[in-house]
Amino acid sequence: MDWSIQDIARLAGTTSRTLRHYDNIGLLAPSRVGSNGYRYYDQRALVRLQRILLLRDLGLGLPAIAEVLENETDAARALRGHHGWLRQEQQRLARQIASVETTIAAMEGGEMIMAEDMLDGFDHTQYREEVEQRWGTEAYAKSDAWWRGLSKADKQAWMERQRQLARDWIAAAEGGIAPDGDEAQALAQRHFDWLRGIPGTPGGGSNGPTKEYFVGLGEMYVADPRFAANYGGQAGAEFVRAAMAAYAARNL
Amino acid sequence: MDWSIQDIARLAGTTSRTLRHYDNIGLLAPSRVGSNGYRYYDQRALVRLQRILLLRDLGLGLPAIAEVLENETDAARALRGHHGWLRQEQQRLARQIASVETTIAAMEGGEMIMAEDMLDGFDHTQYREEVEQRWGTEAYAKSDAWWRGLSKADKQAWMERQRQLARDWIAAAEGGIAPDGDEAQALAQRHFDWLRGIPGTPGGGSNGPTKEYFVGLGEMYVADPRFAANYGGQAGAEFVRAAMAAYAARNL
DNA sequence: GGTATAGGTTGACGCAGCGTCAATGTCAAG
DNA sequence: CTTGACATTGACGCTGCGTCAACCTATACC
Structure with a gap:
């Protein structure tokens, strides 16, 4: 039948x-x-x-x-594999939700990210000593000239990008993922591309920073509390350093 | 520039x-x-x-x-709406993960669902009294004849479907969603379609059960602990009843 | 000027899993 | 014979680009 x-x-x-x-x-x-x-x-x-x-x-x-x-x-095996993927997805969603929440809070609290004036309170000269000490006065002079030469819109865009990157780093660190996993490595890639936009960085420009500079930057994020604060504190900075080191080892 | x-x-x-x-x-x-x-x-x-x-x-x-x-x-408003959708997705994933886990456990523990013999221990005559009392002896006789007439494969398929449905109901009830929400209503729809396959149900056959029968069934799931057990206990059965009632009110 | 090389353009297919017409053939009932 | 329900095979649509393909352009070096 x-x-x-x-x-x-x-x-x-x-x-x-x-x-x-x-x-x-x-x-x-x-x-x-x-x-x-x-x-x-x-x-x-x-x-x-x-x-x-x-x-x-x-x-x-x-x-x-x-x-x-x-x-x-191997039905059970397939399901276990699938289970892993599902959990990853869930974590990704959790991080996305956290991001959305902080963004909403930021928009409601302050002037919101989309607002025009967000350059206040940013003083790039505060890192002058560190930069000169580690990579020379010329490097600092170059990047300083670059920054001063930017238009207001440029500065805004650059900072917006930096801030979003930092937020994502924090979310990733709190998400408990592996620093050498795909997620974190994608962030490291973004970080690399972001640095690429700053002249004066050793090896900077179209090719991007050198391996030494990139790794050294990660070290500095951990060593200097002012930088660490950008990435959610000590633990966050260590996560960023680990991810950057892994990235450098593979790609630079 | x-x-x-x-x-x-x-x-x-x-x-x-x-x-x-x-x-x-x-x-x-x-x-x-x-x-x-x-x-x-x-x-x-x-x-x-x-x-x-x-x-x-x-x-x-x-x-x-x-x-x-x-x-x-309305950036903030859009984000809030999006936030709601994200949370829904996350819950859906959570339920899916739970389902996968129980399925894996079932496959490892017992003979797994895909196995051949899974009719043991199912005795549909255990519900005879209830059915005769509420919907008449003829209704019971019809559905009994239908069941006996099924091939082994038919019975397997039918039960597999029933069991999956019950599992999904339990997951939904535990997921804390609204009985009249889209998710639960989709389950009610599946329940309705499932009943449709059983001749002898009042109004059964191609058109599906009547409103009275459908709602009454929901009541019975709550009233009778043997049914309630199928849906994860008292709370689960109540969830099913609520979802079925909402479904009947809208569609029957 | 020639040419190598990097970078630009416009299509167009592919992916996941069907929903949804469109145009047309078939079957059962009145 | 007509009507209506159900069947068939295409083929587009959706999401957000990645990835060729085939073909110009700009730049730089010889």
């Missing part, structure tokens, strides 16, 4: 379109096809469909489901 | 492809286009791009971002 396409669709709680799709991609073929082209499905097909839908509800992709159904053995 | 497309891409930490995309969909036009078709961007454009990327990192969709940037005012 077999059912029409609508019948099993109803029986399994899905739609005929879905069944045709599954047929097209080879995930579930009808047990019989009439001379008129009509699809008919029997019990075996129904059982398979049920399994498919079960796994789909758990969030597995159709290719993964197909694999599970063919091998028969 | 303006930059080439690669320049701002680097400055903002994105790609030229993205910028072309934003131009195509009207989200961010270049400030100037050379006679050769090259795109050039100035500070204003850079600022706008930065805002776009900031909002994008928070998870907003491009149309939503466009809206925020035009209206200028």
Whole structure:
């Protein structure tokens, strides 16, 4: 005994379109096809469909489901892998939610990030000594000239970017992820690109900072409490340093 | 002064492809286009791009971002709405994770759901009295005959579906969502479709059960501890009843 | 001036998983 | 014979770009 396409669709709680799709991609073929082209499905097909839908509800992709159904053995293994991915997603969402919340708070509290005047209170000369000491007076002079030469809009854009980057670093550090994982490495990449925009950094310019400079910067973030504060304190700065070091080791 | 497309891409930490995309969909036009078709961007454009990327990192969709940037005012409101959606997503993920975990446990512990013999221990006659009392002896006889007439595969499929449904109900109840929300109502819909497959239910068959039957069933789940156990106990059953009642009020 | 090289342009496909027409054939019932 | 329900095969749409492909341009060095 077999059912029409609508019948099993109803029986399994899905739609005929879905069944045709599954047929097209080879995930579930009808047990019989009439001379008129009509699809008919029997019990075996129904059982398979049920399994498919079960796994789909758990969030597995159709290719993964197909694999599970063919091998028969490693269903649990596939689910464990999937479970890991789900948890990652959840963490990503948690961090995003935190970001949104702090952003909302910032917008309601202060003048909000989108506002025009956000340069107040920023004095880049406060880092003068450190920069001169570690990378020479010339490096500082260059970057100082660069900064003074920027228009107001430029400065705003640059700071906005810096602040967002710092926020993301903090969120990442608090999220408890690995400094050498993909997430953190993506942040390190952003950090690298951001530095690239500052002339006067050793090796700076289009090619980006040198390995030594990049790693040394990470050290400084930890060593200097003024920098550490930007990244959520000591723990945050250490996370940033670890991520930067890992990035440098791989890419520079 | 303006930059080439690669320049701002680097400055903002994105790609030229993205910028072309934003131009195509009207989200961010270049400030100037050379006679050769090259795109050039100035500070204003850079600022706008930065805002776009900031909002994008928070998870907003491009149309939503466009809206925020035009209206200028309701950025916080848009973010609050987005925040709600993010939390929903997070809850959905949490429930999915819980489902995956219980499924893994079931597969490792018992013979797993995919196994063949899972009809043991199910005795549908245990509900005989209740059914006869509430909906008449004929209703029971019909559904009994239907069940006995099913093949082994049919019975398996039916039970698998029932069990998954119950699991999802439990997860939903524990997830703390509203019984009349979209999520729970989708489950009620599945429950309705599932009942549809059982002849002998009042109004059953292709059209599905009647409103009275559907609501009455929900009551029974709460009243009878044997049913309640299927849905994770008293609290779970009450959640199911509430969801079914809401569903019936709207759709039946 | 020639040429190597980097960077620019406009299409257009691909991805995940179907929803949703569109145009048309089939089956059961009145 | 007509009507209506259900079937078929395309094919576009959605999200946000990544990734070729095929073809100009700008810059720099010889």
